[in-house]
Amino acid sequence: MYELLYKYIHNKTGIDQKAFSEFCYYFKLKKIKKNEIILMEGDTCKYNFFVNKGCLKFYSINKDGKEFTRYFAFEVKFGTDLASFIDQKPSCEYIEALEPSEVLMISREDFFFLVDTVPQMNLIYRDILEMAYKTSQMRIYGFQGKSALEQLKSLVARQPKILSRLSNKAIASYLGITPYTLSRLKAELFKEHS
Amino acid sequence: MYELLYKYIHNKTGIDQKAFSEFCYYFKLKKIKKNEIILMEGDTCKYNFFVNKGCLKFYSINKDGKEFTRYFAFEVKFGTDLASFIDQKPSCEYIEALEPSEVLMISREDFFFLVDTVPQMNLIYRDILEMAYKTSQMRIYGFQGKSALEQLKSLVARQPKILSRLSNKAIASYLGITPYTLSRLKAELFKEHS
């Protein structure tokens, strides 16, 4: 149950099993059905989620009812609505499982208790903040001024398995295009590769 | 010289003049000419800049030679390429003065010395990190799926003076559109308001 989380924290901090076992029980296992929503817009995000299995989609819905995905969290990744989690104020996004999933969840209170008392968890939090910022920057600089086809190519380059694992709808909402356009782009990509 | 910086830190932390005066001299005044570039892409960003007067533009140039602006720092704002500043690795962006400007600059070494020794500066750094993240999120969620006109309107709503203070070229590169399109949108905006 805690193997992946241990591996994750060990890789980032060099923690040993004994130290890990002293706090890992703060993380609770939760099974999530496909398409189950674990955070609604407007609710306060009370947990940080570590994905053991499956995939979470973090997205918002704009005034025209269109979905925009900020982030997919696959196995061995943390994910939460940081702004809501940190300040305990209403979230602007939804979190939903795209597959039957298992997460290790930890409450804000417990999480910050560990951040303040376990040096390795302090490092992990710092890493989470830095990655969150860098990921945001990448989305701004990496996509701006690029055609949809170029964006798709760079997504595939970074995460080759993503195309076969996620639906067109999900990927399109991440790229900010329609599923129609994505379908056409995939056809083009395939043409180039043959 | 330090009035604005004192005001800024006082507002965020309640610091008093005496405590402030014990470390403010770590910030050095620098005057920057219009169009002067104070960070080049590829160089390591060694300083954090607090704008006393004028305006800094933070932007990158893509492979087609097009400029994309991430952030404008006006008076009473901090700005730096955080990723480069934190890790002391090559920057992906340029920093340039859009007006004759004055900044208070502090080196990475001194900055983190203060963050680690002055509680109020620790708070300031946390605030900078959080704002950087939230600003990024706003750019992703606030712009995606919106027409250029809607983006322009929300920019004007947030910073009404920006249209008259900055050139079309600067604003267009922030919105990810061409100056031609911006010019046409401004005409449309004006039509609506009459």
Added chain:
DNA sequence: TTAAAACGTTGCGGTAGAGCAATATTTAAA
């Protein structure tokens, strides 16, 4: 003060992507 350079506006045609509709394919439920 004046000439040159930079910037802003607008007409025009071109293009990427949107979105409907019709069909094919996959997935899920009974």
Added chain:
DNA sequence: TTTAAATATTGCTCTACCGCAACGTTTTAA
């Protein structure tokens, strides 16, 4: 296993924005 529902593909038309070109306006520098 069969059928319904969700998803994917593709032709067609439409629109927002691009980008050139030509012209007007403002800024800058000598």
